[in-house]
Amino acid sequence: MQELIERLRSFRDNRGWDKFHTPKNLAISVSVEAGELLELFQWRPEDAPLDAETVQKISDEVADVLLYLLLLCDKANIDLAAAANRKMDHNENRFPVSRSYGIAKPQVDGEGP
């Protein structure tokens, strides 16, 4: 991940794009790309198998979401991997196996699996 962040910084700075990268704009970009990812599933039956072409498109869109997440974290001085691990600590406490097994979180306390 560290290499990717450095690659992104060079990419951004070599093009003088830092000035567009306010945290607000980058949060918009994460959301726009998440919408493009979702569009790939818009009319798909829930259980339809993923063909190679769709996987390729998904791959492009998840990449875009991650790239903008990393650019946002860079601006906000957030270590994304550390943040994800802290969230996992929290989730492990919040959803003890004994109370959560096989139950979608909405039925536990208002969030999702």
Add this chain to the structure above:
Amino acid sequence: MQELIERLRSFRDNRGWDKFHTPKNLAISVSVEAGELLELFQWRPEDAPLDAETVQKISDEVADVLLYLLLLCDKANIDLAAAANRKMDHNENRFPVSRSYGIAKPQVDGEGP
């Protein structure tokens, strides 16, 4: 990232949540969490500095987006870091420094910095 993926898989499987994790549902979750991230910026002036409390909230939301991205990638057999690097290869070709310096992508060819 690999450690995080394994942690997520254990978390999911220990709770019997795999059955909820269709690619379509996970793409929905990425989008829902991206919306929660965006909400933190909803009424903020573009140039408002980020205070510690807001950074903490951003940190929680970027974590959620990443966690669902990784769960989706796990289901679709996508290596997220590799996908992001391929996208960077593509972006570097698409936006040569000489044609892109200081110009938001929309003015180049319809995308953003």
Add this chain to the structure above:
Amino acid sequence: MQELIERLRSFRDNRGWDKFHTPKNLAISVSVEAGELLELFQWRPEDAPLDAETVQKISDEVADVLLYLLLLCDKANIDLAAAANRKMDHNENRFPVSRSYGIAKPQVDGEGP
């Protein structure tokens, strides 16, 4: 719809909220509310019947999406109902019954039903 627009304008102006209502902020709000609407479906099976409580929640969220759409249209001088009718004219031409019957748009030309 016209009554609703006038009610929204009074609500906004009586509270001095016009200054927050840039088109960009309102587009963010539409997206944030659409995410809250989507969250209600996050882990639902596609064919699960809608109970009264869920319908009430959907009702609150579709209302929020519409209210922000109308506030955005007010700022951009767009007549939302007229825009929707123009889009329907366009869709009726684009998806002739003879070529579209029973086929999700993705298979026709890249959009959804």
Add this chain to the structure above:
Amino acid sequence: MQELIERLRSFRDNRGWDKFHTPKNLAISVSVEAGELLELFQWRPEDAPLDAETVQKISDEVADVLLYLLLLCDKANIDLAAAANRKMDHNENRFPVSRSYGIAKPQVDGEGP
């Protein structure tokens, strides 16, 4: 609005598209279209004036969001205009002028203007 709903129903049923229109799929579509709307603002300065071409694009996207909202409401037996008026009743109580004037809702109680 009633005319628009009837036009949408005929459009949908003439093409045999009702089978794709689960509430969940329609909520996805609202979110996808809201993302396309947001994309138009992705790199725009907050105070940039809206040119005629951008207004035309906004007009197309707000129309798509409304059309999917109406299709979702049709499936969930929700009267969208009535839902919006109920939400306005609620908002008028929740944000009394005396406590809300000129203050973004986040500072009042966690929501936006």
